[in-house]
Amino acid sequence: MGMLGDGLDKATEKTFTRPVPRSAQAQMRFLVKQEKGTRAVAALLGVSQRTVERYLAGRLKRPRKDLAARLENEVRRRWQPRVRERARQRAATTGGIVIETRARFGFTAAPGSTDDARLRLVTQALPPDYAARLFAAQSAGAGEDRLRAIAAEGLQEIYFQDRGRRAQGLRVDFTDIDYVEFEF
Template identity: 70%
Template sequence: MGEIGDSLLRADEEAFTRRPPKSTQARVRYLLSQVKTTRAVAALLGVSMRSVERYLQGTRKHPPRPIADRLEAEVRRRWQPRVRERARRRATDTGITVETRARFGYTAAPGSTDDGRVRRVTQHLPPAYAARLLEARAAGAGEAELRGIVAEGLQEIYFKDRGRRAQDLRVEFTDIDYIDIGYG
């Protein structure tokens, strides 16, 4: 994923009401409850069915780092789907908060500066932008499309002050140093 996709994933995880399982055995057991067969778990993790059985029995507790990372990622991806969905619905009702440090370039009327510069911006975006962003993510939109939605929201709310100034301003949102998106 890209920066914005990862930030939305972190926002989902902030909504967790319980922590995901920590031990390898508990994680494999959880995945087994989700996908129903050891063959499916083995396919997800890229290991043999026998390895999955060893993890379940507890005879093998420490998988190699790449497998442990895949195991953690698969569990986190499936953990508390209803809690995540509730947080997303709440975000489409209340909006999202975007905190970022990035380069913002401008295209504006003649005589104004169009030199891009790095800014730190924290802005609450209205529910309409939250809904568009979450719908695009659910539809499998790429990072460029997600970045465009966030850029449009920051342009309209932060730079144009909801249409009260700089009518012809166009903002470019590039060189993201960090971005953090929060629901609500």
């Protein structure tokens, strides 16, 4: 996906109540149960059905690096969907979301104010409506630009304009993201 989409996924993974299966055999077993068959898992991972069966039987234990990465990624995407959904729902209705980022922020504001973009480290709690908008955009398949625009709007309103108490008419540009982390 992108930096913001991956950040939302990692924040969701922090809400898991049980650890993700570690061994290749346990991961394959989980995927076969989820996908209801070895043929579907083989197509998903890009390997033969026989290879999936060997991992299930324990004859193969250590997948190649590329297969191990695909296997872990697919298991993480499907792990504890109800826990994941509950955490997102809680963040979108009552809890909100905390964003920590180091990025370049530039401004469009009234004449006489500085609008030079500079690198800032910002940690800010955003209200639930911004969390809901981020999750809705992500689940609708929105691109990185749309997620960035929603996050910029939230930071603009809450951090830079202090909920409308200062800097009316300020528009924030959120670019050159060094890193971004979310927490619910």
